Amino acid sequence: AQKITQTQPGMFVQEKEAVTLDCTYDTSDQSYGLFWYKQPSSGEMIFLIYQGSYDEQNATEGRYSLNFQKARKSANLVISASQLGDSAMYFCAISPSGYSTLTFGKGTMLLVSP
Amino acid sequence: GAVVSQHPSRVICKSGTSVKIECRSLDFQATTMFWYRQFPKKSLMLMATSNEGSKATYEQGVEKDKFLINHASLTLSTLTVTSAHPEDSSFYICSASSGGPPYEQYFGPGTRLTVT
Numbered sequence: 001a002q003k004i005t006q007t008q009p010g011m012f013v014q015e016k017e018a019v020t021l022d023c024t025y026d027t028s029d030q031s032y033g034l035f036w037y038k039q040p041s042s043g044e045m046i047f048l049i050y051q052g053s054y055d056e057q058n059a060t061e062g063r064y065s066l067n068f069q070k071a072r073k074s075a076n077l078v079i080s081a082s083q084l085g086d087s088a089m090y091f092c093a094i095s096p097s098g099y100s101t102l103t104f105g106k107g108t109m110l111l112v113s114p
Numbered sequence: 115g116a117v118v119s120q121h122p123s124r125v126i127c128k129s130g131t132s133v134k135i136e137c138r139s140l141d142f143q144a145t146t147m148f149w150y151r152q153f154p155k156k157s158l159m160l161m162a163t164s165n166e167g168s169k170a171t172y173e174q175g176v177e178k179d180k181f182l183i184n185h186a187s188l189t190l191s192t193l194t195v196t197s198a199h200p201e202d203s204s205f206y207i208c209s210a211s212s213g214g215p216p217y218e219q220y221f222g223p224g225t226r227l228t229v230t
Contacts, residue, residue, distance in 0.1 A: 043152075043207070043226070045158075046221075047220070091157060100213065100219055103160075104158050106156070107156075107157050
């Protein structure tokens with residue numbers, strides 16, 4: 001069984017600042033993948049970043065980076081230089097490698113203020 | 115990136131009627147499609163997983179006779195909510211995967227169902 005815990009129901013950040021969204025996970029699988037998705041008010045799930053459990057380097061995609069600490073079972077999302085358009089719900093998810101099934105956390109609502 | 119469409123985006127139906135939601139992968143072959151349900155301000159709840167040409171696998175607590183899923187081709191899956199009731203009102207999201215690495219799921223834009 002897999003589980004994702006996102007302890008921050010809501011986060012506030014000012015425009016142009018960096019913000020870290022927390023995610024911890026629990027899994028019995030040796031190989032797995034970690035994902036972050038953004039869901040704006042429109043409802044669409046937008047893929048942001050992926051980290052494989054055996055990837056040696058932290059994943060980065062533009063302003064998004066994933067702070068992967070395997071021993072602590074954490075996969076925090078870091079958004080640099082926040083923009084107003086970053087205001088959305090953010091979900092962390094895990095899947096066993098070789099399968100597509102995703103288990104989502106409860107999400108963190110991020111609000112970016114001018 | 116890969117594109118998944120859903121139709122309709124919004125639907126209002128009367129209690130007791132059935133409604134069909136389509137999920138299409140537009141530029142790749144989706145061997146696996148997933149259907150999620152999301153309540154307001156809540157996370158996505160997986161309802162079922164469907165593989166092309168075989169019966170869907172439903173999550174515990176999801177009524178398979180109420181939520182009929184068909185994955186007849188590599189680009190189309192449908193979810194039919196039968197004999198809809200107001201408590202079925204929700205946001206339904208599909209996703210699709212090619213079944214190969216990196217096993218990423220591509221999500222549709224979602225369908226908001228309101229049962230009156």
